[in-house]
Amino acid sequence: MASNPGSDAALGTQNPLLSGSPRTKKFPLTEQEVFYMNCRAAYLTIFKSSLENIISKDQLYLGKFFEVEHFLLFIKVRNVFQHEPPPCLLMCICFPRLPTIGLSFCKLYMTTSEQCLKTTLERLEADSKLRRQQFGSHMEGSPERGPSPAPKPSPRVIRKNDQETFSSKGDTSHALLSTTRKFKTSVSFTMTMSANSNQDSTLTEPNLKDWQCAQSKGCFFLEEDGEVVSHQYKMHIAQRSVLYLTIKPLYLSQLEGKRCPWLSVDTALYILKKNENPAEPQLMCFTELRNREVFGWTGELEAGIYWLIPSTTGCRLKKETKPVTEEAQLVHRDETGELSLTSEFRSTLSEIFEVIDLDGNGLISLEEYNFFELRTSGEKCDEDAWAVCRESFDTKKNELTRQGFMDLHLMEANDREGDPLDLWVTLHSMGYNKALELTEACPFVINIYAERCKPRIKVVHMEACSGQLEKAICKSVLDRSDAKVMDGYENIIVHTCNYDTWITSIIENKSDNKVIIHINNELSKNCVNNRGLNIFAVEVAPRSTMVCQHVMPLNEQEEWIYCCVYSLVA
Structure with missing residues (x-):
């Protein structure tokens, strides 16, 4: 690129x-x-x-x-x-x-x-x-050089200190291109969008009486390079049935005065079905309808196994830019010199417990704990280590209780004689800043209702939201987009799709050569995009399609105007 x-x-x-x-x-x-x-x-x-x-x-x-x-x-x-x-x-x-x-x-x-x-x-x-x-x-x-080999992660430091993700795809964004570049041709899109009223619901919940439900939690985590990592799922439907699927940010009880910016983050769920080619699952649907913070879909699916891939546009989940001037205290010593966790840190650990308790049963299983360990240390806990954990901390039904989770972190603090360094690595990995505000992660909850059978959902991965998700987004846009061909270059097509609450554009390059497309959003009003830049450029590999940008209103209570010019760079 x-x-x-x-x-x-x-x-x-x-x-x-x-x-x-x-x-x-x-x-x-x-x-x-x-x-x-x-x-x-x-x-x-x-x-x-x-x-x-x-x-x-x-x-x-x-x-x-x-x-x-x-x-x-x-x-x-x-x-x-x-x-x-x-x-x-x-x-x-x-x-x-x-x-x-x-x-x-x-x-x-x-x-x-x-x-x-x-x-x-x-x-x-x-x-x-x-x-x-x-x-x-x-x-x-x-x-041409290929991706960098990932180093073996060190405990508690993989996400925030040493690891950067380097793409080997041909579709990552370029540097800002100079406005004096020569352009061969351009196309433009202008859309005026009304303010989104929270009273108007485009997502209608069916009568769910006697429907069976399955639920799982998960989380979007923002990496240092802006990439998003999330849990991904497998869903099993035993027989053909009408389904109602929803995804929304997970509400976590907060201490008074603490911010909860993740509640405004947009969420979506793409449903793909396994077919004869495992590498190319079929896009069935996605949760494009919205009611307040809930995004959902209703329809009929046949029996089978489906992949559920959560997505967020990245318009609202961004790296924090406001500096934190005061660092929260995590541990302190009482009158006897014993170390204990502060009430504020215990509240934060309770929130983390809610996030990693994926099935919502109030306990942490070995499988759930390992997703937490992969996020914070890059390593899994084996059966022997888990047995020691069960002996050392409070458990129930071979699963870790909330108190046991607290005691585990108190032990970690004692091991470092009160030095909170490792505790902060955990907190940063989970998306918290120095003020213990959850600013670089968005926990969510998925609900699946089925009319004729008991749906099953299982977490299978926690990885970058790319690959199959990119293909799914492109497919969803191609199926219903406003397409414009570059004048004189019929193999370069810009597709733009309006989903009422956000706009997605993709670029299709049917030619045998890579192309560079310059994007200018300077005339847009009350808009925010996932790139974080009004002017940028992307390189599109030969015979490929890529997501160019997602755009949302900065203030949903006001009208927003999407005005974008796409130019082919000479």
Whole structure:
């Protein structure tokens, strides 16, 4: 997916910041990628974004319009810089008469410019969203190189410290493209949507008297790179029956004053049926109707085994940007010096217990506990370890009670003599911030009602919401979309589907070549999209279809206007 950056090796060999990053530990950067990153960072020491262009002599002593891609090419071909470190780049270009100013000024400028570049690189390393905006897929591993091998996870640290997901697909979003790119052709969509009234219900619950019900809980977890991980399910229907399926955010009792932002997160459930080709299950339906926070579907399904894949658009479940100024206390010592959990932390652990108690029976089984362990430590608890757990903590019917779950974490605190580091790793992995607010996860509950038989539902995986889900979303849009062909390029089609409460667009590339599509949402009003950017670009692999973006109203009580221009980049 990534376009090829410059190839000058000398420009990128002296940066210690890159050598120890999570990305390079798993799959070392190529010389081209290091070159590209350092040049981008040098560019960003002057400009806020790679969208900004150099347009004046004060910015660059060349006297003409200049954009970041031209800048990279310019650096690549200027052999005079082959043996100088990246910080020299802007200094030498912007001040071609620098040698006449004096050696002392040179040294001062060199020190300052090197510090600027170091600061920029550190900021990019720390902020994954900013890094994706400025570098796009250049730092994500190209399809030709393949995905990075996943390292063996360390207990309690896999999700928040060491692991990044690098895509090997040909459909990840590109960096922000310069607005000066040349476009071959464009298509646009404009939709004016009325405010969503919470009193109007498009989802009608049937008369469920005498229907049999199955229920399971689950959770969406937001990864560092913005990817969403969730539980996935298998459903068994014994005989042909009318079904009523719903999914909604799970309400958790909160301490007074605590925020519950996950209750506004959109949820959906895609139902796929196994067929002759296990790799290509058939999309049967999805929960597109809505009543307040509940999304549902009613219809008839024949007997068989179905896959249930939860989904959220990502418009509302996003990385938290508001800094937390005060860290909650997790443990304290009483008058006798004994360690105990604070009431606020016990309340949070009780919430986590509710989330991981997937069947809702008030107890944690080994299977349920292992989904929790996979999330927080990356490892499973075997039967022998579980037997020790049952002997050490309060259990009932060979399952862990709520009190036993509390005592387990108290033991963990005692093992660290009150140091809460491991406890915080668990909390962050489960989506909590330093104020013990659940901001980067969304627990949900699935209900299945069947008229003629007892439905069964079982959690089978907890993994990234991609792959089959991407295909299911594309299929659902293709079946009912407003399609527009790029003028003069009949093999490039943009499909947009309005689901009343959200809009999804996909891009279909029927050609034998990859294409780059530039997306501009700047004229949209009261809208938020899952990309988090008004302007971005995506690369679509040959003969493939990909989800471009999901869009929802920022404020559901007000009218929202979706206005988007899709342009084929030359």
